Amino acid sequence: MKPTVAFGLLGATLDRASRDARRWEKWRPSVALCQQPDLIIDRYELLHQPRYTALAEQVVEDIALVSPETEVRLHSFEMEDAWDFEEVYATLYDIARGFSFDVEAEDYLVHLTTGTHVAQICFFLLTEARYFPARIVQTSPDYQRGDPAGTVRLIDLDLSRYDRIAAREAQHQADTRSYLKSGIETRNEAFNALIDEIERVAIGSKSPILLNGPTGAGKSRLARKIFELKRARTQIAGDFVEVNCATLRGDTAASALFGHVKGAFTGAVKERGGLLREADGGILFLDEIGELGLDEQAMLLRALEEKAFLPVGADRERKSDFQLIAGTNKDLHDGVADGSFRDDLLARINLWTFELPGLADRREDLAPNLDFELADFARAHGRQVRFSTEARGRFLRFAESPDAPWTANFRDLNAAVTRMATLASGGRITDTEVDGEIARLRRHWRGADRLEGDALLAEVMDAEAVAALDRFDRVQLADVIRVCRQSRTLSDAGRTLFAQSRQRRASTNDSDRLRKYLAKFGLAWADVQA
CATH class of the missing domain: 1.10.8.60 (Helicase, Ruva Protein; domain 3)
Incomplete structure (x- = not known):
């Protein structure tokens, strides 16, 4: 078994006792910790202020009497006010950072019973954050039996080890997932796994979230549910502000988003705060963000990075601290490729991207x-x-x-x-x-x-060529183009298109067959993939 090492603060009041035999009738936490028959402390790192050195030395002597196998190491540290949270936390933080922990070779405990309430809170926080890679050990007096050794309890901060807590957490997560799904008991495993991940990100991150999916897939509803979830957990205090970027056109786009000052342009008869200001402290949902103009994209990027923006016509910045949720039914990487979407903005909002499936x-x-x-x-x-x-x-x-x-x-x-x-x-x-x-x-x-078929044909052929097609050819060619765009290679598309007839053929060359079909209309694989 690995040796057990305990960290604790000297209790200036609870550990104090007279030097005569009566001190053994009193419960003293630091000594009692080493009196437990089922818990052997191999080494005790005992922290104390210099003015309590004599008391610390007495505790060391008494521990040696009740637990000779325990090595006690005293650590003296200066602290002006044991009730000052900032000072106490910084002091204990420095002690933790300066200690060489070896979790492979030793087990660590942090004793929470002694010290001021502030010191105990700081000790707990540092343990929870794993600056002390330890379990909590808590001692308490035994009021029923009057045993000066008292009782001891070990607390592991890995809550998954506690069945009742784990069960409640699992139920809470299930309730949260159900909330994000509007209470709908969905059966699609991939979608349920997606919602699980969105739930963890929504609670644990303030970074932008990008919801990608076809029109009508539920992006707007999910964005609002994320907002309501964060508000219920008091993670945000502001409003949910939603705008469809496809409705923002021309000179009014920047004004709508970032506001303007009076007289900034013709018709600006009074100041306007803008949607970013409305979303301060809350969530801004920009649906169809791919439709946003390049100038507005640049202003949005700065607002995300610096929490500041310049309204139209203003010479003084405004502040807004909001979380962005963006929605799109397009592949924004295509927008970057054709110059309609900024690559630096995509990099900023692409940390958490979720693909919502269609119905x-x-x-x-x-x-x-x-x-x-x-x-x-x-x-x-x-x-x-x-x-x-x-x-x-x-x-x-x-x-x-x-x-x-x-x-x-x-x-x-x-x-x-x-x-x-x-x-x-x-x-x-x-x-x-x-x-x-x-x-x-x-x-x-x-x-x-x-x-949709007419739109696909218009993308790969000029209007005159499309008009010359028979109705039968228009429908068939549009479907072929649709399959080609969903396929990685010419061969994949051919196998999909000729899946039935190829079973009746002695030899098959689907890619060549598809190539010849496209050539009838003056098209090549590269044309329909563009």
Whole structure:
């Protein structure tokens, strides 16, 4: 077994006793620590102020009588006011930093019973921070038996070792995760793991958070939940300020974010504080941050790094200490590559980046989210609406199938539930409402696919070439381009596109087949990957 080394402060009052035999009738913490039959102290590092040297020497003599195997080393230190937190902490900190700990060779204890309350608090804080790599040892008098040796208790600050504490912490974490998910019992393991990590970061960090995900994936709702979580734990005192950067255009963008002084420009009839000032002490959520102009990006970077910014037309800086949460549905690295996003700002906000999956990637979560949307409808409209068993099963079979792309994610689901619940007579959604909604969603997604396909074609072909395509070719070519952009290589794209027909062919060369298909339209792999 490794030797046990204890650190303790001499108790100027509790350790004091007369030199006659009566002192053995009194409980003295520093001596009692070495009187425990089940705890052998091999070495005691006893700290004392110079004016108590005689008392310290008496304690050393008495420890030698009750525990001859204990080596006591006295450490004298100067301290003017044992009740001054800053002085006591600095003194004990210097002692800890100056000691050569060897945790592989020795076990360490910190005795908390002696010293002023301030000294005990400082000792605890330094132990919790691992400046003293030790467990806490606490002695107390034995009032029932009157034994001068008293009692002793060891406290390990690794709380995971305590079953009841660990169980409560686990429950608390589960409650926090549920809170961030708006109480929805999601089943997707990857999403639940993501929320676990976001919860730890939200509580433990003030650095910017970047939420990346498709439109409607829940970035805004999650950002607000992070704010509410931090506010509930009194980590922030300010407000939640949200702005969609896509709505900030031209000269008004800087004014909206950073404010302006009176007369800064035509129409500036009075001073404006700006959104950064509103978010002081709280959270600023900049959704679609990739749409922010380069000048505003530079001003935002300075505000993040220096907690200061210059309003439009001002000659004096304003201060704002806020935490940034940014949202985007784009890859900001692409923005850096094409010059529309500053690489230094991306480096600053990219410390904690979380990729939120779309609803189509979490189909097992459709059922609990369906229940949440119904409950949300009831809260908003004051009317309880439920599915019939057959209608619920019918809608979920469609919703969870590949036929439902959920292009707008939770916005699509929210709209679908709102429509069905509104049309439901008698507060019950039947097959009639479900069938009507499925047909409506199919029409909506066909239209969205057509618009997306036209946009993809416009990116790789000029308008005249697109106009010359037959409708059949337009749809097919757009789908091919979509698959190519989701694939790492030409071969990967070919395998995806020709997965069925390749099983019936004696020999396959999917990449060559795809290359020839693209060439029909004057396109190459590099063109569709751009």
